[in-house]
Amino acid sequence: MTSLRTExxxxxxxxxxxxxxxxxxxxEGRINGLIGPNGSGKTTFFNLVTGMIRPDSGLVLYRGRDLTRHxxxxxxxxxxxxxxxxxxVFPRLTVLENMLVAVRRTRLRELLAGLHDxxxxxxxxxxxxxxxxEHLEHAEARDLSxxxxxxxxxxxxxxxxxxxxxxxxPAGGVNPALIDRIVTLVRELNAEGRTFLVVEHNMDMVMGMCDHVIxxxxxxxxxxxxxxxxxEDPRVLEAYLGV
Known part of the structure; x- marks a missing residue:
């Protein structure tokens, strides 16, 4: 079954x-990697899919539903x-407050007054x-690494x-131990039914974690x-790896 399709x-x-x-x-159900040289359009593609910017033309279809201009x-x-x-993240909110703001069911004023579901x-x-x-739930986000x-x-x-x-x-600017933790989390969440699309420059991570690479x-x-x-694709070797 197709999860996301752009045309x-x-x-x-x-x-x-x-x-x-x-x-x-x-x-559906894959861990997909999206790679390419700097400036090849990866983050712009993300922004188009998630509605951060609107396309000049083309479609974004999610499970057959047109989300192009949503x-x-x-x-x-x-x-x-x-x-x-x-x-x-919201640097002056606590870790738990960041989580509750994310679902937007609790108003910020209520949250700061200690009122939440x-x-x-x-x-x-x-x-x-x-x-x-979990041990950091009361820490302000700005105090986290x-x-x-x-x-x-x-x-x-x-x-x-x-x-x-x-x-x-996800691996940008983090240490190898945390990269391993992120890979484990993605695999666990994928096994539970979530589909992933990962933009990453760490080729070892992409090739070791992903089922499908674009x-x-x-x-x-x-x-x-x-x-x-x-x-082994010669187009990739030429464009991305420069050989």
């Missing part, structure tokens, strides 16, 4: 194409969650335990129970397939 997705900035005629298909919150409610290349708080603690940072902030961001995304999760450079160059997909095939 001819195109976006230019100042006349310069960032994504051009991108047709991509993700199958607002980000409507896309999130449809079942697509994402993290960002530069981690986004017990069920939501317990669900937040569940995800914090899954990330291994960058790697811990990345885990918090992922936990907050999971509060909305997305079926498709887009991760933008390669972008100059804003368009040039290859797609299992890691073993991608490693």
């Amino acid at each position: 001819g997705l195109t976006k230019s900035f100042g006349g310069v194409p960032a994504v051009h005629d991108a047709t991509v298909e993700l199958r 607002a980000p919150h409507r896309i999130a409610h449809a079942g697509i969650g994402r993290t960002f290349q530069l981690c986004r 017990r069920g939501e708080a317990e669900r937040a603690r569940h995800w914090l335990r899954r990330m291994g940072i 960058y790697g811990q902030q990345k885990l918090l961001e992922l936990a907050a995304v999971l509060m909305a129970e997305p079926d498709l999760v887009l991760l933008d450079e 390669v972008f160059d100059r804003g368009a997909p040039i290859a797609a397939g299992p890691p073993s095939a991608i490693k």
Whole structure:
């Protein structure tokens, strides 16, 4: 079953194409990797899929539903969650408050007054335990290490129970032990039924974790397939690896 499909997705900035005629298909239940040189359109593609920017042309279809021009919150409610290349947390809120704000069922004023739904708080603690940072629930997010902030961001995304999760450079700026932890979490969550699309420059991580890899160059997909095939594809070697 197809989870996400884009058809001819195109976006230019100042006349310069960032994504051009991108047709991509993700199958349900896979861990998909998205790789390519810097400037090849990977993050712009994420932004188009999640409604952060609108395409000049093309379609974004999720489980057959057209989400092309929907607002980000409507896309999130449809079942697509994402993290960002530069981690986004509320630095002066506690870890638990960050989790509760993520579901937007508790107003910020109520949250700061200590008023929140017990069920939501317990669900937040569940995800914090899954990330291994439950002991930090009362710490302000700004006091966490960058790697811990990345885990918090992922936990907050999971509060909305997305079926498709887009991760933008989850290994960027974190230590090898945490990379291993992230890989384990992605595999566990995938085994529980979630589909992933991961933008990452760490090739060892991508090739070891992903079932399916898509390669972008100059804003368009040039290859797609299992890691073993991608490693040997001459178009990838030329465009991405420079050989």
